Amino acid sequence: MPKDGGIGASSKRREDVRFLTGNGNYTDDINMRGQTYVHFLRSDIAHGTLNSVDTSAAAAMPGVIQIFTGTDFEAVGSIPCGWQVTDKHGEPMQEPRHPVLAHGKVRHVGEPIAAVVAESLSQARDAAEAIEVDIAELPAVVDMKDAVKEGAPKVHDDLTSNLCYDWGFVEENKGAVDEAFKNAAHVTTLELTNNRLVANPMEPRVAIGDYNRSDEEHTLYTTSQNPHVIRLLMGAFVLGIPEHKLRVVAPDVGGGFGTKIFHYQEEAFCTFAAKAINRPVKWTSTRSEAFISDAHGRDHVTKIEMALDADNNFTALRTDTYANMGAYLSTFAPSVPTWLHGTLMAGNYKTPLIYVNVKAVFTNTVPVDAYRGAGRPEATYQLERLVDKCAHELGVDPIALRRQNFITEFPYATPVAVEYDTGDYNATMDKLEEMTDMSGFEARRKASEAKGKLRGFGVNCYIEACGIAPSNLVGQLGARAGLYESATVRVNATGGLVVMTGSHSHGQGHETSFAQVVAEMIGIDESMIDIVHGDTSKVPMGMGTYGSRSIAVGGSAMVRATEKIIAKAKKIASHLLEASEGDIELKDGAFSVAGTDKSVAWGDVTLAAYVPHNYPLDDIEPGLEETAFYDPSNFTYPSGAYACEVELDPETGQVTIERFAAADDFGNIINPMIVTGQVHGGLAQGIGQALLENCAYDEDGQLLSASYMDYAMPRASDLPMYDVDHSCQTPCTHNPLGVKGCGEAGAIGSPPAVVNAVLDAMRSGGKDIGHIDMPVSPARVWAAMNGTDGTAAHAGATAANAKPNG
Structure with missing residues (x-):
């Protein structure tokens, strides 16, 4: 028989109620007091020297607040790469600078050259058309094998070639592998292409930057699969903002498929520009922009x-x-x-x-x-x-x-x-x-x-x-961040729970399945559990959702945090029941003494945690909240x-x-x-x-x-x-x-x-x-x-x- 709830049950997705009734809260639904709009002027050629960008005519147009070009970002960092690969010779990969706005050269169709911030989106678009750009077109290189040939046009002049790395794995196997082919009874050979793809999530990317001058706090609202990583990369490596002064919020996200994992130029721009003009700055990608600015796949x-x-x-x-x-x-x-x-x-x-x-x-x-x-x-x-x-x-x-x-x-x-x-x-x-x-x-x-x-x-x-995973291994392999996950479980006095997770849901049903896990462990109804994610001001730390890691890593962190909650609750229950802690059992939302009919309900124990009139104060402090970090082996x-x-x-x-x-x-x-x-x-x-x-x-x-x-x-x-x-x-x-x-x-x-x-x-x-x-x-x-x-x-x-x- 199918289960009615908990692990193994086909519980209906609770989040679908708001999605199907038009009550989702997506980034583009957010509009702020004093909000401005940005339109990016993007390169229409793939490779060229950027001789000049004349914004004078555009700056005088109605509604224009400020126009930014690459020179405005010379003092900020490069958009960072989160993983360094070492090649088969022990040398680190070639890693070029990635500017927020193009500077010196343009290197692909769609690269942003200038950004017009205006009172309305139509005014920003009109002004962008008035910007005069002088680009000396250079030969482009598209085919990978052509790109690594001697004399090929270089995408980055400061690199030795277009080869990022030449990686061999496992290098010590190579001789034995070649020998096995010499001795093979049969060899099958195949040449193939894995075609390049565009992810095309239902919701295009959006970024809104806000700055509060009174407390010097930056806020970025963005369509991201991992807001904590965006906070780390953008704050530490691009804009130099201390993490405690940078909040990143990823509300409902309409599909990601990987393309919303990454830190993009538009996020850094909106955050930077909001401070520069002291007003919120909003960008919503068009579908045409997405094709030339969202990261592609495969190839x-x-x-x-x-x-x-x-x-x-x-x-x-x-x-x-x-x-x-x-x-x-x-x-x-x-x-x-x-x-x-x-x-x-x-x-x-x-x-x-x-x-x-x-x-x-x-x-x-x-x-x-x-x-x-x-x-x-x-x-x-x-x-x-x-x-x-x-x-x-x-x-x-x-x-x-x-x-x-x-x-x-x-x-x-x-x-x-x-x-x-x-x-x-x-x-x-x-x-x-x-x-x-x-x-x-x-x-x-x-x-x-x-x-x-x-x-x-x-x-x-x-x-x-x-x-x-684990973090110590991937660190040796070049990852520039840990790949653990965190969870905080906060129990209210009346027995309800708030679970704050570093994983992020963009269609996977986390609000339902995560609640099922915790409900199963405690023996309470899933409706008593609220799942919170996507806001760095509410969740202490997290590494987001990608690579099918949510339940295996994020769910495991929740299990560990809930185990801590149960362990503390058992101490309280043992005091209330005047029994040894080792004899306390938790089942179906009640604590009981093994072998007896003595029991106390989950809600009574949680109330005692916050109203400690009868409480083992000598042993534990009041309250019922625990955090756990889980790093897989x-x-x-x-x-x-x-x-x-x-x-x-x-x-x-x-x-x-x-x-x-x-x-x-x-x-x-x-x-x-x-x-x-x-x-x-x-x-x-x-x-x-x-x-x-x-x-x-x-x-x-x-x-x-x-x-x-x-x-x-x-x-x-x-x-x-x-x-x-x-x-x-x-x-x-x-x-x-x-x-x-x-x-x-x-x-x-x-x-x-x-x-x-x-x-x-x-x-x-x-x-x-x-x-x-x-x-x-x-x-x-x-x-x-x-x-x-x-x-x-x-x-x-x-x-x-x-x-x-x-």
């Missing part, structure tokens, strides 16, 4: 190889990847293709030798950073496409080949420096086969062929690392197996997803309904990448897909009704809840399943091309189906890259 070009012995066992894996950083280093950008990608290249398999090389490259494009999954989708896509190609070349069943090479004993230390604590990959594959009705596939294929269509089946497995490792069935029209190249099944192992589940919703959302984004989405630049650095006219987002009609299961549960062994995280799984596991299915359908129609790059749009599929050979088909697919809608 890897990879060659990957697998060595196998005569029995089809994986013996070695090596990869060579070019990873695009864009024009500047965004907050977590250097870590994505290295520690979030290279460390996951073992996947679900017991490959004994692995070597990963990553070259991070600067180009004249928008900065690239974490996007839902962040490195894990790239690793999974490479590996699972390669394994499928192995199976096809060897003439063996792709599921059987995977099963043969699965890791089956845990804990398992991979050759890429992580240790999986639990998992059961055969169990998720068993569940997947049960869900997909594989025995009926041939009949479904024949039915498709009778309609003139081709049908294909694709499968893949994935594993991901969530809850990046390891990542968590969700895993799963996905299958996709597609129908392909060979006349048009149109691909339709007919069936999609996802069997996931997320460890213990807090709220099954919320977990299913998270998987659904991730699947939509992964399928969007596989079929439709593509961020394309021309050779001059102009973004060709800069609006929804050219960037194809998935619609409901593009997606099937998913079959989702998360009954295979191997609990995490090192956090108190046994949870693993679920937010990114769908986006990680779905792209290779779709592409594998499309290639299977093409083979059934007599076209075996080996690989097709995402997005598998009608134009690309048609070109591949009509190519004279695999090379011609791939060339046709590449030519279609800039037009994903075909």
Whole structure:
């Protein structure tokens, strides 16, 4: 029977009441007394010397308060990068300055050159059009391999080249890996691209800066996934504001997907300008601005190889990847293709030798950073496409080949420096086969062929690392912040609780699931618990929400704080019940003496804590509030197996997803309904990448897909009704809840399943091309189906890259 509440119950999301009734409080809903508006004049060329910015005519226009340019920010810091990567030679990465407003040069289309602050937004826009900018255009570099060639135009003149770092991992494995390839019975090689994406959350970014001259306190309201990190980065490294004088508030946030983790120029500008003019300054991104100012995702070009012995066992894996950083280093950008990608290249398999090389490259494009999954989708896509190609070349069943090479004993230390604590990959594959009705596939294929269509089946497995940790390890790997989480639990005199968490909710349902955890521990109704987040003045510290860390890290901090509350409450209860503290039990919201009928209600104990008329004052102080910091000892490792069935029209190249099944192992589940919703959302984004989405630049650095006219987002009609299961549960062994995280799984596991299915359908129609790059749009599929050979088909697919809608 389903539970009515607490851990494991599908409690309805309490936050949905305000969202669905129009009562959400988003940053753009905030308007302040005396508020002004800013419009950014952005570069319309990708690379050039900024000779002059003449603001004189614009400054005289109606409503203009002040116009800022790069010279106004010469004395402030650079937008910081939060992770330093050391290359395979032991040298730190090249790290260029990232100005708030362009100074000296512009380096990508969309870089802000000037900012007009005016009484109204329309006045700011009009004045921005009157600014005269003289830019001497320079050759732009967009292709990563071209960017690292001798003599390529340099994005940053003060750097030695456009190579940010050349990272090898694990470097001492390289010789043994090369030797294993020499001795291999079979080698499969694959070259592929992981297409660049724009996150496109429903709510565009917004920033409002405010300054109180009487107490010298700055406040930034922003659409952020981690307000405490924004406070740290902006205060300490950009504007030099003491943390106790800087408040950052992230209210309701309408989706993030990673793109709202980072500290952006607009946040620093609004905070700086509010003090400069002594009035609030507000900026709301347009959708067009978002395409050229929000950090993009993915954008890897990879060659990957697998060595196998005569029995089809994986013996070695090596990869060579070019990873695009864009024009500047965004907050977590250097870590994505290295520690979030290279460390996951073992996947679900017991490959004994692995070597990963990553070259991070600067180009004249928008900065690239974490996007839902962040490195894990790239690793999974490479590996699972390669394994499928192995199976096809060897003439063996792709599921059987995977099963043969699965890791089956845990804990398992991979050759890429992580240790999986639990998992059961055969169990998720068993569940997947049960869900997909594989025995009926041939009949479904024949039915498709009778309609003139081709049908294909694709499968893949994935594993991901969530809850990046521990802090002492990631510090050695280059992280410039701790990756713990904090929680404060405050109990009121009447028994209600306020839980203040450093995690941030931007659609995940934290206000519901976090309350379920605390309610389960105490045995009270979830309605008695209020979850507070997103305000640095209310929550002491926090590291935000990303990497599926909320329940595993933030939830664990809440558990530890609640355990402290319960321990103190038991002391009070033992005094009230005149019993030994060791005999006190808490169940269903009441404290009782073991083996007796003596009890006292939760509310009576909490009242005694604040009205201490009968209270053990010699032992403990009044009140009931506790704080805990939780720093995990390891990542968590969700895993799963996905299958996709597609129908392909060979006349048009149109691909339709007919069936999609996802069997996931997320460890213990807090709220099954919320977990299913998270998987659904991730699947939509992964399928969007596989079929439709593509961020394309021309050779001059102009973004060709800069609006929804050219960037194809998935619609409901593009997606099937998913079959989702998360009954295979191997609990995490090192956090108190046994949870693993679920937010990114769908986006990680779905792209290779779709592409594998499309290639299977093409083979059934007599076209075996080996690989097709995402997005598998009608134009690309048609070109591949009509190519004279695999090379011609791939060339046709590449030519279609800039037009994903075909």
